[in-house]
Amino acid sequence: MSEKTERYGSVVIERGVYTLGYTQTNEAGEVVTQREPMWRAEPTGGSVVVYPVSPEDREQLKPADIFSIWDCASVAEAALDALGLKLNLPDLADIWAKASDDGVDLCDYCAYQGEHCENCYIKLKMMEVM
Incomplete structure (x- = not known):
């Protein structure tokens, strides 16, 4: 755990599908198509997000860290780090x-x-x- 890491009391770990956003422009540089990145919770998804939430109202406190479902050790490490704990x-x-x-x-x-x-x-x- 780094010295600069903020500590939180509650963390959400959620499995789902993450779709990258993109912006397409024409030759003049004008935006033709734009899609924001999107997260959809889904039990069979290929991604996992970890983010701290307020214990009072469960509001997300900072942007989520995203991981592949194959990288469970990093998911655990990120969640424990957010709680101020070390993966031992x-x-x-x-x-x-x-x-x-x-x-x-x-x-x-x-x-x-x-x-x-x-x-x-x-x-x-x-x-x-x-």
């Missing part, structure tokens, strides 16, 4: 690196067997270290 997981990147130094490839034990590697929490943490 061991340093998995360090464990991964040391296992690799010993000739062990932890990917061999992954339930996804090579799928969704771009969202692997450990690989993301390894990239932060590099």
